[in-house]
Structure formats: C-alpha cells, structure tokens
Amino acid sequence: MSKPTSGDFPQAEGFTKTPGWLDWYTGPAKPRFQLPAGAVDAHCHVFGPGAEFPYAPERKYTPCDASKHELFALRDHLGFARNVIVQATCHGADNRAMVDACLASGGKARGVATVKRSVTDEELQALHAAGVRGVRFNFVKRLVDFTPKDELMEIAGRIAKLGWHVVIYFEAVDLPELWDFFTRLPTTVVVDHMGRPDVSKGVDSEEFALFLKFMREHKNVWSKVSCPERLSVTGPKALNGEQAAYQDVVPFARRVVQEFPDRVLWGTDWPHPNLKDHMPDDGLLVDFIPHIAPTAELQQKLLVTNPMKLYWPEEV
Template identity: 35%
Template sequence: MPKQVPPPDPNPRKPNLRLPAGAVDSHIHLFGPSSQYAFHPDSRYVSEDALPETYIAMQEVLGLTRAVVVSGGGYGPDFRHLSAVLERFPERFRGVALLPETASAAEIRNLDRLGVRGARFHSPKHGGSIPELSKQTASKIADQGWHVQFYPYRGDLVEYADQLMDLPNVIVLDHFASVPAEEGVDHPSFQTLLRMLDSGRVWVKLSGPMRCFQGDPPYACVTPMAQALVRHAPERLVWGTDWPHVNMTGRVMPNDGDLVDLLAEWVPDPETRHRILVANPCELYGFEPPAAAGQG
C-alpha cells in the first residue's frame, strides 16, 4: 500500500539571495489533478496535488523563471501527465521523462517537440516504479540527442559508473549523485563522480540535499561536497529544489527559500552562480538564453 507523503511548506520564504534573471530550477516534480492522473499501482507513495500554478507562484517568490519537470516516480513510465504540462507551459518548462522500453521513435519525437530533453533511470535499490537503466532505451533517445538522467542510491554510483560511461548519451546525475554526504568528499562514490566529471560528458545536479543526507536542514555536511563540485567542474553543474519534496515522512520539510539561500555558501561567486543557474541549464535543456540576464 503506497504511503501518503506530506505536502511541501505552503509558505515559501523570500530568499535573502537575489537570483540572476532567467534562473532555472532544474529539478521539480508535478502531480495532479488527481481526478485526471492516477498514481502507478507500484508507486511507493501518493502525493497531494502539486500543480503547475502552485509551483509558478512559488517561483515568483524565490526569483525563478523557468524549471525542468522530471516526471514523478509516482506515475511510473506513463508520460501523459508530463506531456500535458509541457503542452500548457512551453516557454516556462522543459521535461525529463520516465520511458517504457516500448516507447516508439514517434512518441520520443513528439516528446522532444514538447520540450523533453532526457530520460530518467534509477538504481533498483530505490524501489518504486521508475525504470531501471536500459541500454536499449538510452540508444533510442541518443538518436534524438537526449541525455540519460540517473539517480544512484547511497553511494552505489561506483557500481554503475562503467555502464553509464559506455552509453552514447550525455549523463546527468541526480541529487549530488546520491553520495552519502555525512561520509564526505573522500567517499569512493564521490571520487568516482569526480573522475566521471573529468570525461566532459557528465553533469551533476546540486539538488535535493535531503536525498544525500538523512538529517534535517540546513544540511551542513552537504556544503563541502557542493563546494568541491563547484571547484572541480562548474561548467557542468545545474541546481534544483526537488519541489514538492516527496517522501519526507517523519522528517523536517525544508522551506524552499532556505534551499535557495544555501547557494550563497555553496556557490559564493556571483559569476559562477549565474553559470550554474542560467547558462548551464540553457545549454543542457535548450532554454532560450535571457536577453539581459543580470547576475546576482
């Protein structure tokens, strides 16, 4: 029986950090209306509606203008919800899909037209209904120029590194590559991550600090990892909130304004912050660069 997960903080705080014009949230999920989109029967969770309009209102508070919608694991390999969202908001959102192996070339081309730029897979240790890494699907999406987005589990990147690097796609790793933050930058999975970054084909999301550390905000042990990644490969980092923060049962729900303010410590240099929040996601997801993106 899937568990009902708590909703996000409904009162996002205006951050102290002023984000640059055109800033992109590179990892969010959206759900609902539940009357139209049922959760997958194998989903580990059920969420309240997390609608585009609710998220857009939060963007206005935080100083964001665009976002990447990652099809929620709750829907499994069913991309109808993602397609509908991208159809409604073509300028504001890009997408990353959960694809079944049966997805046809025509379906992939249509998703590309809507703004999908990658397909997500995960380590089976996460459970649930997200597709596991598939060389066949990776090959299909490579024909469209899409990347493979992969979500490791608590340090098992070491087990998947060679398999990922053998794919023809650019690779994007979720949530600090799920390196156990409390074990620090010397952990084998973090060292594997740095080697993968050196290939020039791998990107990392500075997102979801609550996914690589099981404690509560402000996730201080994540900061050394963030700073090390910024020093190592700022040209292939993007940032995201991971709103609406599903599966936080029994934990302190972060306020998204506080998550934005972590960037002041993670990425103290304004030019580098502009790169991670604006230039990099424009490159990776095909957003139009803002006409006059100030730096903040």
C-alpha cells in the first residue's frame, strides 16, 4: 500500500486541512510483538468524517478525516480487542462522532468526552449509555481556549457521581501551576502522555521528578505512557521496519511503568493529530511496548488489567 503524504486524503466539502497536515499512515506493518488477549488501545480518536460530523467552529486545527471504520480496521490489524476513543479538540464539545463510534463498536469501544458546564444531567446519562466513562480537560494552549478552573471543578463534581474519571492533558512546564487544581479533583485522574516531558532534559530532571512525585503522592493519578512519536527528539522514527524506535523516550515510560504498574495505560494515539515531523507506522508503535513494559506481567497490566478496570469495570 502506498504511504500518503499531506494532501493525499480527500477532504469533506467546506473543510481545508491545516497547512502541513500529516495524514495517518496507511498499510501499517503487522506488529512483531504479540499483544495479550483482550488488549485495549486506550488512547485514540476519530475525526469526522467532516461531511457527517462537522468539525467545531472553535477548533485550532482541521484534520484529515479518520472514520470509525478505519479505526476498527486498525484495531483488528494490530491485534487489539478494544478501543478507548478520546474526544479530539477539533470536535470541541460536540461528542457526536465519538459517540457514534462507541455505539457502532458493538461494545468494543468506550469513550472520553468533552463537556461544557451547560451540559444537562440527561445529556450526561445519554453519554454514559453510549459508553462514555470520562471527561477530558485540556490545558495545552495551542489546542483549546482557556476554561475557568471553577467551571472544570464543577464538571468534575458532577461526573464523579457517575463513576467517571478525568483525563488531563498538559505540558510538563505547566504542572507546578496546575498542581493545586489537579490534586483537588475528586475522581481518578488520568494524565495523557506522561504530562509531555521534555525528554532532552533527561529522566532524572527536576521536571520529570515532579511528575513522578505527583503520581507517588496521589494514588488516584494514572498515566498513559503513550505518544513516544510526539515526545522523541532523537528517534529513531517508527518507520521502515525500525524495531528500536524512540529510544530517548524509553527511560521515561519504563520508569513510570515499573514504579506504577497498576496505574498505567497505553494507546496508539491514532490518527496522530498535529504531528509535524513524520507519521509513524502504527504496527511499529506496537513494537515499542515491550521496550517500556519488558515482562509479560507488566504487559498484561498495561494493556488489559488496568484499562479494563477503568473502562469496563463491570467485566472485571
């Protein structure tokens, strides 16, 4: 299969991809690493399709389409059993594309939504029925406009009653300022991509030590050890059969997996929004997993036990 570059994918009428947009990788390798039975891809997205589920007016980027059908085909190709579909900021608080994917999955997908303070209890109930089990609070300034913390805290209090959790996305330099807010959240708190460490500072940096302290001192905090392709500075890239990709990220993810084996999740992040340098081969991304979770026991927790506990607790 050919590998498209930006501009190759068709786009819904009325939407033009952000300049330089990298489309997701078609024809990924079959992973060499065999995922354990029941493995969950606990961080991925759907984009549109824009013709059916228009992108939000307040979005900061316009992606290529990435439909539920393409996501489910990737799930099966890679050997995952289930997906957790996280609302992407290009859809704002309009959760229809994510909800549609969860409903179409036959129970194989659960979701994380974005909601506003104005969301009604009935709307929250409908999201729950569709499979939503969390809300995402995004603090990455290039992705969202600022929402006052009292609004977010009010939402957290309401969703806590449903047994949901809060997913937080922020950059490492912002953790000190956000610490008090995060540590007051009344739910399980799941950090996206290890809080985006600057890996060039090294695994023993003060910055990463603060993140480890955050997890150590707050047992309700979990982390996704995902997105090496976003965090890596020196690579090598998960392309052309590379079996030892993103070595500079390995010590960070491995440290988190080994210290907090019962509070880690992993996801592909397909279709990889906003990558600037290259688009990884998702099959080779799966081959990254044994580098950060070197034993069968750690792999089972990371890929099956932990995500099942959080997203399908009724089956555990």
